[in-house]
Amino acid sequence: MRGPLQAMLVTAALALVSLVPILGVVSMLSGAALALVTLRHGARQGITVLLGAGVITGVFMYFVFGAMALGFVFLLLWLPLLLLALVLRSSASWSIVIDAATALGLAGIVVFYLLTGDPVQFWQNVLSQMVELMSAQGGGMEGMETIQNQLPMFSRWLTGMLAGALVMGQILSLMVGRWWQALLYNPGGFRQEFLELRQSRLAAMVLLAILVLSLPDLGGVSDMAGDMMIVMVTVYSIVGLALVHALVDRTGRHVGWLVALYLFLFILPPQAMLLLASAGFADSWVNFRRRLSSLQQKSDDDRNDNQ
Structure with a gap:
């Protein structure tokens, strides 16, 4: 809630932690961080955090594993969540x-x-x-x-x-x-x-x-x-x-x-x-x-x- 950059870092960090096999459930918290921003501030900040976190995870995966595309898989998981958060925000x-x-x-x-x-x-x-x-x-x-x-x-x-x-x-x-x-x-x-x-x-x-x-x-x-x-x-x-x-x-x-x-x-x-x-x-x-x-x-x- 302090700002988009902090939200991007938290969302991306939790997503990367979830790649550890025994910590896969942490991915739920990564999505929850994105959902919180979207529910509170709406579509614009939600999309900003989604894209920023996607770039961060992609860059990290590129330097560590040499495959940036793997990091952007999270975008496919976050996009439906963003849409559902907007539905909840508008309909309650x-x-x-x-x-x-x-x-x-x-x-x-x-x-x-x-x-x-x-x-x-x-x-x-x-x-x-x-x-x-x-x-x-x-x-x-x-x-x-x-x-x-x-x-x-x-x-x-x-x-x-x-x-x-x-x-x-x-x-x-x-x-x-x-x-x-x-x-x-x-x-x-x-x-x-x-x-x-x-x-x-x-x-x-x-x-x-x-x-x-x-x-x-x-x-x-x-x-x-x-x-x-x-x-x-x-x-x-x-x-x-x-x-x-x-x-x-x-x-x-x-x-x-x-x-x-x-x-x-x-x-x-x-x-x-x-x-x-x-x-x-x-x-x-x-x-x-x-x-x-x-x-x-x-x-x-x-x-x-x-x-």
């Missing part, structure tokens, strides 16, 4: 932001299918080359054979998994940036926004349509719909998480319920995400928060009548 609606992030993820899958023709074959070729390279560098033959046998399964789901991970990363970065903004200028504001996060019935109908297309064997259409379902489940798991936080808050439950939930997410992430996504999907139709408020109001009215 997380539901609209989630819809926009989902649309970007689904559009990315469509474009990838159009560019590659057959994403499964594309990933098989890429992964096969990686396995061969690992084998040439001294990997155990038995282990390499096992990996080689599993390539078709990995290739089938890799497009959707990458798209889902990118969409989740964008949303989480934006949430951290919004949280920082609230800490500085509106304490408690982000918490209230997060607790109210839910999706519309229209979004739920899109999920149903994609699910229907993914079930029959329609070749590339079903494959694409299957990848899209991974993105939808990822997005709705975030919505479901917000729902659980809201219900725990409104019912006064112990924080241990949330601790148990996050442990479940850590130990069995696919199962936990599917369960949360189901809860978020159901909330689009039922609106559990409103029903809970109605029940609490009815209970209070009955108590007052008895008195």
Whole structure:
């Protein structure tokens, strides 16, 4: 918040730190820094920081690794985040932001299918080359054979998994940036926004349509719909998480319920995400928060009548 140069340096530095394998999660903070600037100061400063941080990372990668283009990969990750931050800044609606992030993820899958023709074959070729390279560098033959046998399964789901991970990363970065903004200028504001996060019935109908297309064997259409379902489940798991936080808050439950939930997410992430996504999907139709408020109001009215 002190100025564009400081924001560029922080954004670029966090991005470069995230290149360390065990510190990849730091990339989320890099995006959050960009999101904070955009949310607070708008598109002009957001674009300035994005381009400046991109140049810094590119120059650093050139002098260290001799490949400037690698540094500008971050621009491809920051640009959608900048757009989502502008959507949130103008709408102040997380539901609209989630819809926009989902649309970007689904559009990315469509474009990838159009560019590659057959994403499964594309990933098989890429992964096969990686396995061969690992084998040439001294990997155990038995282990390499096992990996080689599993390539078709990995290739089938890799497009959707990458798209889902990118969409989740964008949303989480934006949430951290919004949280920082609230800490500085509106304490408690982000918490209230997060607790109210839910999706519309229209979004739920899109999920149903994609699910229907993914079930029959329609070749590339079903494959694409299957990848899209991974993105939808990822997005709705975030919505479901917000729902659980809201219900725990409104019912006064112990924080241990949330601790148990996050442990479940850590130990069995696919199962936990599917369960949360189901809860978020159901909330689009039922609106559990409103029903809970109605029940609490009815209970209070009955108590007052008895008195």
